[in-house]
Amino acid sequence: MPDDMVDAHINGVRNAMAAGWSVLARGGAALDAVEEAVVIMEDDDTFDAGRGSFLNRDGKVQLDALIMDGSTLRAGGVGCVERLRNPVRAARKILSESPHVYFVAEGAERFAAEHGVELCKNEDLVIAREVERLREYQQDTAGQEGKDLFAPAISHDTVGAVALDAAGNIAAATSTGGTLNKAPGRLGDSSLIGCGCYADNLSAAVSTTGWGEPIMKLVLAKWTADRVMSGNLPEWAAQEAMNYLKQRLNGHGGIIVLNGLGQVGIAHSTPRMAWGSKTEKKEEVGVEREESGVQG
Ligand code: ASP
Numbered sequence: 001m002p003d004d005m006v007d008a009h010i011n012g013v014r015n016a017m018a019a020g021w022s023v024l025a026r027g028g029a030a031l032d033a034v035e036e037a038v039v040i041m042e043d044d045d046t047f048d049a050g051r052g053s054f055l056n057r058d059g060k061v062q063l064d065a066l067i068m069d070g071s072t073l074r075a076g077g078v079g080c081v082e083r084l085r086n087p088v089r090a091a092r093k094i095l096s097e098s099p100h101v102y103f104v105a106e107g108a109e110r111f112a113a114e115h116g117v118e119l120c121k122n123e124d125l126v127i128a129r130e131v132e133r134l135r136e137y138q139q140d141t142a143g144q145e146g147k148d149l150f151a152p153a154i155s156h157d158t159v160g161a162v163a164l165d166a167a168g169n170i171a172a173a174t175s176t177g178g179t180l181n182k183a184p185g186r187l188g189d190s191s192l193i194g195c196g197c198y199a200d201n202l203s204a205a206v207s208t209t210g211w212g213e214p215i216m217k218l219v220l221a222k223w224t225a226d227r228v229m230s231g232n233l234p235e236w237a238a239q240e241a242m243n244y245l246k247q248r249l250n251g252h253g254g255i256i257v258l259n260g261l262g263q264v265g266i267a268h269s270t271p272r273m274a275w276g277s278k279t280e281k282k283e284e285v286g287v288e289r290e291e292s293g294v295q296g
Contacts, residue, residue, distance in 0.1 A: 001156070001272045001287060008046040009274035010285050016040040017276045017283070020163055030163035030171035030205075031069045031092075038065070038088040038173045041159035048157030050085055051125045053177020055134040056184050061125040063087045064191035065175035067095055070199035070260075071167075077191040078112075079104040080184075083119040088175045090117050091191075101193065105185075137181050156270065158190050160197065160207025162258040170260055172197050172205035172221075179212065188212035194222030201260055203229035204237070210253015210270065214245055220255070228259050238265030245269065 001009060020037035024030070038049070045052025053061045065087035066077040076095030078087045079102065090112035094103055103111045113119050158176035165171075174197035176190040189212035190196035196212070198221035199205040206221040220241055227237040234257035245251040246269055254268030256275060266275045276285040 001274065005046065006272070006274075006287055008044075009287060012041055012044045012046045013274045013276040013285055015044070016159070016161065017278050017285070020161055021278050024163060024165055027166055029167070030165040030169050031067070031095075033163040033165065034161040034171045034173040034205075035067060035088055035092050037161035037163070038067075038159055038175050039086050042086050042088060042175055045127050045129075046157075047159045048177045049159040049175040050087070050177075052127045052130065053125065054157075054180040054182075055126065055130050056178070056182045056186070057138075058184050059126070059131070059134060060122050060184070061130075061177055062182070062184065062186075063125075063175070063177055064188055064196075065091045065173070066191040066193060066197040067091045067173040068171060068193065068197055068199040068205075069095065070170035070172070070201040070205055073200060075101050075193050077102045077193065078108040079187045079191050081105065081108045081112075082122045082125075083109050084112055084117065085120050085125065086117070088173055090115075091173070091175075093117060102191075104187070134181060141181075156209065158196070158209035160190075160209060160256060162199070162205035162207055162256050164205075164258055164260060164262050168201070168260055170199055170201055170205040170258055172199040172207050172258075174207045174209075176209075189216040189220070192216055194219045196221060198222050198225050200225060200229075204234055204257050204259045206255065206257050208241075208253055208255045209273070210245070210268075211251050214249035214251030215253055218245060218248060218251075220245060220253075224255060224257055228257065234259050234263045234265030235267075236265070238267035242267045242269040 042050025257265035
């Protein structure tokens with residue numbers, strides 16, 4: 001995150017947190033809170049989700065999202081959608097109104113439209129900043145196609161939320177435009193259950209960001225939730241997940257973790273990650289997080 005984008009990220013996170021909190025404050029469900037928080041960030045073109053996302057190799061926005069309910073383990077995911085402003089809304093419809101967990105591409109758009117989610121044009125999701133970013137990237141990497149060009153610079157700004165409600169239920173949601181210049185049809189970790197997102201009342205609600213391929217190979221959100229299930233603090237599990245990602249596959253990323261007791265873990269192995277956390281007593285936002293040193 002460049003210096004001149006820090007304020008925009010902080011504002012975006014603050015707005016998302018306010019939307020999620022307003023659901024929780026009136027006694028609403030964690031599932032609704034994470035959906036509303038993620039919608040705000042999808043609508044904010046600061047982030048790599050919804051409008052303003054990274055463009056794929058063809059210059060199109062292609063979006064993935066997942067939402068999961070920790071109380072029932074119901075989940076809804078969309079992958080490679082091109083005509084949805086808010087993929088998390090479609091994911092939520094899948095969770096609530098379908099016996100399935102995933103819909104992808106046109107099938108997902110058709111499902112969304114049939115369930116009252118309005119479709120848009122792909123061009124409505126594309127902004128000038130991203131057209132320029134893709135142009136520069138393709139110019140700089142010409143002749144290197146097929147090489148492993150992943151770096152923190154091209155996989156960041158995915159959005160996610162975790163919440164605990166008054167009934168004691170937790171939920172998680174993650175939404176992304178994926179990585180810059182990705183091949184059309186490439187699905188990242190964000191919408192994959194247990195990779196970019198997971199929620200189970202018995203363990204934790206988790207959302208991840210970062211270089212998707214290593215994260216999915218390690219099924220990192222579930223890996224982290226399992227550490228919480230076996231009695232570790234979310235704070236420790238979050239940091240361990242980042243260490244594991246680095247040591248095992250030289251991956252990088254960020255993670256937010258929340259258990260049913262309201263204990264939070266936030267960690268990242270990138271220089272910065274915008275994060276926020278709110279309870280009745282305290283609100284915090286930031287872009288950097290010290291390693292906690294907490295023992296499991
Ligand atoms: N994890 C996302 C992906 O690989 C990218 C990101 O988090 O920014 O699709």
